[in-house]
Amino acid sequence: MTSTTRRPLRAPTVALALLLAATGCTATGGSDPTASAPAQAQEGSTSATAPPASSGGGTRSAQGADMSIPEIVEAVEPSVVTIFTEEGLGSGVIYTEDGLILTNEHVIRGNEDVEVAFADGQRVSGTVEASDAVSDLALVRADRTDLPAATFQSGLPRIGELAVVLGSPLGFENTATSGIISGLHREIPGSASSSQSLVDLIQTDAAISPGNSGGAVVNGRGEIIGISEAYIPPAQGAVALGFAIPAPTAVEVAEELREDGTAEHAFMGLAPGAITPQIAEQLNLQDTAGVAVLSVSEGGPADEAGIRPGDIITRIEDEELAAPEDLLAALRQRDPGQTVSVELRRGSGTRTVDVGLEDRPAADR
Structure with missing residues (x-):
């Protein structure tokens, strides 16, 4: 989760200062003022078992051979958007051709109306359709159709696999960074006191910065393998420690939100x-x-x-x-x-x- 001007979502950790990847969303040791009883947050989860493989077919299929990084960016960039709120901004991924955008809940928190900017330069109004704080995922309905929906990988990536991050770090729209998948099933130490979403994450060394929240982590076949969630800043001694919600979890929650506006945990x-x-x-x-x-x-x-x-x-x-x-x-x-x-x-x-x-x-x- 990232953004360039959005409000701070202060999701602190006990051992680490974690920064959510939406502009203005930070975790610097204080408790999130929007969270209830942060020291005794009760447990909750979203099942990550075999969700549908994809919501749409805008990018190249996972069936094909790996592409070069420029080819990946060219294929997937049209499916990644920037979401503007009164507090700041974050990123999002086009989920369906008829205008549904998948992003982080903390990107749109406290807002009903947003603005969505597309890679072709067009900006339209959007409405928050459903959100789920437990998984930190949300759906935004953009006032635009015939969109290039992204393709989501149905399983987890492999450690060492190519990872390309697309989003709008610090407001620089349509930015790409690259690295590898560094780990799977990661939990952020100390995060349970303030957030239920910072568990069972993908770790990558591809740069994730404020503004990337809700954006895409993509594999060599142009599939979404994760939704950017958080990073640990260099000030904490970290070198390229970024985290993303796995695509199977994101798709499962998104489908539940589409069905009735809520997700089971x-x-x-x-x-x-x-x-x-x-x-x-x-x-x-x-x-x-x-x-x-x-x-x-x-x-x-x-x-x-x-x-x-x-x-x-x-x-x-x-x-x-x-x-x-x-x-x-x-x-x-x-x-x-x-x-x-x-x-x-x-x-x-x-x-x-x-x-x-x-x-x-x-x-x-």
Whole structure:
């Protein structure tokens, strides 16, 4: 997520100062004033299981051979837009030929009407059609049709694969940068206290800057493999650390938003927290591995399964948990209605309980 003049979405991390890639969206250690109870943000997820492969066919198909970087830019640039709001700007990707634009929720947050600029120089009005803060994705309806819809890859990229980032960093429209896919299934340390979206991300060393938020990360075949989300700035000692929402997640959420304006998220009904020295002392913990349960929603899935505040969750199914972000990422990969096995510590004992995941209530989104 990036922009060049937009308001700061201050999504802080505990260990890192993270910058959302929309102009004006920053995370510099303070809590996001738009977030509720940032220190106890409850978990939520969007399943990333096999969504539809594509929404449209404006760019060259994944079936063909890899293109050169100039060819990739030429093929995909018409499908990438700049979104202007009262607070600043971000980027977006043409999702359907009839005018739907996919972008980050934080790019359009607080706005109903925006302006959309296309690669051919035309600018039109747009309306926010649906948004989802949990996944940080939104759909904008542009007042224009017969558009070159992008093609989305149906699976995850490979580490080492070419990555080309297209968007409007710092207001420089139609900008391209390139690198490789550096990692998959990344979580931003400390982000669970302020955002539920910074988990299960693609990492790239292709430059992502303010204004890129909501723009395209593209592979060598001209397919969208991710939606630009955030970066860690050089001031924090980082060198080319950018993050994107994987295309399968983006498409699945977009299809749900198109259907009824909302997206489903697996909900356990608890507030996870890192095991700080203070919490370890308060709970008299000798073993600090796992995720602390700070609170439990009355009548929710965790409550029904017997999970209590002060419990330490160490595993979901076969996935070990070392931080709250691990819990959010595990839930991101699951759907409401599924039952998961949860291993936890309480005092000196260990137990396993089955938790039936529900759809996140609207009030907790």
